[in-house]
Amino acid sequence: MSSQSAQCTAALVRPRSLDQAADSESAAVGQEQEANLEESGREPEFPAPVPLPAYLQQTYWWAYLHPMAVRIFERQWLVNLILWGNFARLRDLALDELGASIQGDVLQVACVYGNFTERLAQRLSPTARLDVVDVAQVQLENLKSKLNDAPRIALHHQDSTHLSFPDASYDCVVLFFLLHEQPENVRAKTIAQALRVVKPGGKVVFVDYHRPSALNPFRYVMLPILTTLEPFALDLWRRDIADWLPDSVRGAAKIEKETFFGGLYQKVVIAV
Numbered sequence: 001m002s003s004q005s006a007q008c009t010a011a012l013v014r015p016r017s018l019d020q021a022a023d024s025e026s027a028a029v030g031q032e033q034e035a036n037l038e039e040s041g042r043e044p045e046f047p048a049p050v051p052l053p054a055y056l057q058q059t060y061w062w063a064y065l066h067p068m069a070v071r072i073f074e075r076q077w078l079v080n081l082i083l084w085g086n087f088a089r090l091r092d093l094a095l096d097e098l099g100a101s102i103q104g105d106v107l108q109v110a111c112v113y114g115n116f117t118e119r120l121a122q123r124l125s126p127t128a129r130l131d132v133v134d135v136a137q138v139q140l141e142n143l144k145s146k147l148n149d150a151p152r153i154a155l156h157h158q159d160s161t162h163l164s165f166p167d168a169s170y171d172c173v174v175l176f177f178l179l180h181e182q183p184e185n186v187r188a189k190t191i192a193q194a195l196r197v198v199k200p201g202g203k204v205v206f207v208d209y210h211r212p213s214a215l216n217p218f219r220y221v222m223l224p225i226l227t228t229l230e231p232f233a234l235d236l237w238r239r240d241i242a243d244w245l246p247d248s249v250r251g252a253a254k255i256e257k258e259t260f261f262g263g264l265y266q267k268v269v270i271a272v
Contacts, residue, residue, distance in 0.1 A: 050135055050157050055183050059231065070142045079114035084218065086261055090207050091116050093260070093267050094176055097205045101125045104171030108132045109160050109194060110178040111139040120174075121150050131165075133158040161189035168199045179241065180209045180233035187235070188244040195249050198272055206268040211237035216262030241268045 056065065063069055073079070080087040091114070098106060102123045111117070111134045124130060133156045134140050140155045147153055158164060160178065173194045179187050194204045209226070212219040226233045242255050254271040 049137070050159050052135060053159070053186065055186065056135065060181060064136050064139060070138060073113050074142060076114050084261065086265065087114055090260070090265055091119060094174055094205055094207045095120055095123060097203070097269055098123065098172055098174065102128045104128060105169065106130045107170045107173045107197060109173060109175045109190065110134050111143045112176050116176055117143060118146060121147065121153055124152060128152065131156060133160065133163065135159045161186055161193060163193045163197055165197045167196055169197045171199055171202045172205065173198050174205045176207050179206060180230055180236050183232055184235055191244050192246045195246065195270065195272060200272060203269055203271045206241055208266060209233050209236045210259050210263055210266035212263040216264060218262060218264050222264065
């Protein structure tokens with residue numbers, strides 16, 4: 001997050017009952033879905049409520065879970081500002097790995113502020129399918145409103161560390177600025193799950209933060225920002241994403257890594 005986003009969060013005060021409210025909201029959503037299911041006979045789009053991880057509630061309540069968070073951060077100009085004007089470039093770097101006309105089955109792990117998923121949807125071929133998972137119900141509802149019932153896209157309320165999909169389900173899995181938001185143990189499980197559900201011959205695409213070069217002035221701007229607002233992101237300054245791969249994959253996978261904007265961002269593609 002940038003210093004500009006920090007100014008926005010000054011207006012957000014964590015409600016004392018946020019955790020209770022989240023639980024109540026999940027319960028209410030579950031009851032509503034159950035009622036709708038009985039009336040319509042259809043499967044609910046977001047199945048049984050998934051507990052919010054403690055680290056997410058404690059560290060990122062102000063960015064992803066607070067009632068005002070979506071309204072503040074769901075602005076294209078703000079997302080671009082947070083990434084120092086690099087959002088479109090980084091978005092397209094990820095999407096270009098999927099192709100101009102995306103074929104097969106694609107999984108996006110975690111919703112993204114801005115138009116990432118809409119642009120991904122525009123690239124889907126007539127036979128392609130996109131699934132999007134997120135652990136936060138409010139993020140799924142926000143994404144649903146942006147997609148306007150786009151065909152061949154399904155949203156799933158799931159934790160990235162416990163995906164319910166069978167092994168080898170997807171031709172490509174994409175994680176756009178998710179890993180820096182997770183503690184190391186959670187990050188390792190997320191990567192393992194992404195690799196589990198990708199098909200042989202498929203790939204997993206990561207775009208995230210990276211340690212900038214010593215000559216990059218943004219290194220010294222970002223260090224206090226990340227320390228304060230994105231404490232888990234500094235793991236990606238100290239270690240490579242490949243370090244969190246399961247042992248069973250590390251030796252066999254083909255790993256390609258590129259860095260951008262003076263090393264502040266990275267794209268890692270793991271082909272299996």
